[in-house]
Amino acid sequence: MRYAEFDATIDVREARWMFQIRKSEDHFRMRSGWLDARWHFSFDRYYDPENLNFGPLRVFNDDVIAGENGFPIHPHQEMEIVTVVQQGKLTHYDTIGNSGVIVPGEVQKMSAGTGIQHSEWNYEKEPVRLQQIWFMPGQHGLTPSYAQQKYEVAREGLTIVGSPAGNAGGVPIYQDVVMAIADTDQVFDHELARGRGVYVHVIDGEPAIEGEGLQPGDAARLGETERIRFEGSGRVLLIDLPLIEGADRSTLVVPSDDAT
Numbered sequence: 001m002r003y004a005e006f007d008a009t010i011d012v013r014e015a016r017w018m019f020q021i022r023k024s025e026d027h028f029r030m031r032s033g034w035l036d037a038r039w040h041f042s043f044d045r046y047y048d049p050e051n052l053n054f055g056p057l058r059v060f061n062d063d064v065i066a067g068e069n070g071f072p073i074h075p076h077q078e079m080e081i082v083t084v085v086q087q088g089k090l091t092h093y094d095t096i097g098n099s100g101v102i103v104p105g106e107v108q109k110m111s112a113g114t115g116i117q118h119s120e121w122n123y124e125k126e127p128v129r130l131q132q133i134w135f136m137p138g139q140h141g142l143t144p145s146y147a148q149q150k151y152e153v154a155r156e157g158l159t160i161v162g163s164p165a166g167n168a169g170g171v172p173i174y175q176d177v178v179m180a181i182a183d184t185d186q187v188f189d190h191e192l193a194r195g196r197g198v199y200v201h202v203i204d205g206e207p208a209i210e211g212e213g214l215q216p217g218d219a220a221r222l223g224e225t226e227r228i229r230f231e232g233s234g235r236v237l238l239i240d241l242p243l244i245e246g247a248d249r250s251t252l253v254v255p256s257d258d259a260t
Contacts, residue, residue, distance in 0.1 A: 017225050018197070019210060024217025027062070034069035038062040040201075040219055054199055054221055055241040056175050059134035062201070062217060065090070070121030070128075076112035080135040080173050082162055083108045083120075084181075084237065086203060088128035094118035098146040102130075106150050107161040107179075109171035113142035131201060131237060138164075138175045147171040156186045158238065160252065168253045178240040178250045184208070187231040190238065195247025197223030198240055205234020 027038040028046040040060035042052050052058075058079070065088075073093070083090070083102060090102045094110065095117040102108045110118065122128040149171050153159045162179035166172035170179065182188070184207040192198065200220045206213060208231050209220055222228055223243050230236065240250045 018221065018223050019212075020221045021212060021214065022219045022221075024215060027217070027219070034066040036064040036066075038217060053136070055197060055243045056136045056138075056177060057133065057199055057239060057241055058136050059132070060199070060201065060219070061132045063128075063130050063132060065120075065122045065128040065130070067122055067125040067127060071119060072121075073117050073119040075115065075117045076110070077115045078137060078140055079112045080137050080175050081110045081112060082133045082135070082171065082173065082179060083110075084131045084133075084161065086129045086131070088122060088126050089124050090128050090130060091121045091123055092118060093121075094144075094146065096144050096146065100148050102148065105152065106148060107171055108148045109146070109162060109173060111137070111142055111145045111174055113137075113144040116144040131203075133179070133239070135173060135175045135177055135241075142174055151181070153181050153183055153235070155183070157188050158182045158190065158252070164249075164253060168250070176242050176247075176249065178252045180238045180240070180252070181235065182230065182238060183235050184230045184232050187229065190228045190230065190240070191251045192223070192225060192228065192240070193248035193251050195242060195244045196240060196250060197221065197243040198228060198238055200239075201237045203235040203237055206232050207234035207236050208232035 027040050030037045039046050042048050084107050085102045093099045151161050158180035160169040160180045162170040162173045202214045202216050202218045204216050
């Protein structure tokens with residue numbers, strides 16, 4: 001798969017260091033009566049031809065859903081959709097017979113494949129805060145599927161919450177990406193394989209990446225380097241992904257022929 005629609009400020013075909021930070025207030029903000037969302041990439045009514053995707057990462061929405069509200073049943077096709085809940089309880093129903101309540105410490109993945117419909121609803125009175133991430137799939141025509149897992153963030157390093165076909169742990173994602181959560185109270189480095197980058201979202205606290213301090217809701221895009229240092233005091237969601245065709249697999253993944 002080719003990844004042609006990059007942010008125009010980043011030319012990943014040049015072998016050079018890239019590091020771009022977007023502050024929380026710079027993300028597109030959409031507020032309705034029950035939804036307060038920050039969209040990191042072009043989505044719905046927000047369109048920026050220079051901000052369509054980062055590698056196979058197509059959508060990153062940081063949402064707050066008010067109590068007793070949510071998204072009624074709606075369709076998806078040919079997309080890997082991962083949801084991580086940070087606060088509250090989110091109820092999922094879909095047309096292939098799955099249902100579940102997602103709470104903090106759990107991650108959900110839905111492979112839309114050839115087509116699926118689902119709803120996401122907050123039946124409680126307190127708000128739900130979540131990140132929903134969409135990836136372009138590694139192959140088309142997949143049978144729709146669903147997965148949900150618990151996780152506990154490790155005291156040090158990365159806690160993997162999603163990986164290619166679950167090869168490195170977490171829910172199975174049918175794309176060459178690894179998702180992980182980390183607390184940065186302990187300094188750690190993440191090694192990048194050739195042709196890969198990292199997308200980082202700050203969940204809370206004040207972490208630092210390569211010495212640059214960040215705040216909750218901030219995001220960073222990095223690539224064309226061998227190692228990235230995390231420190232400070234906060235929690236981040238990290239996505240290790242390919243930026244060019246033929247990129248090596250993530251250093252977190254054991255090679256597998258069926259990973260994508």
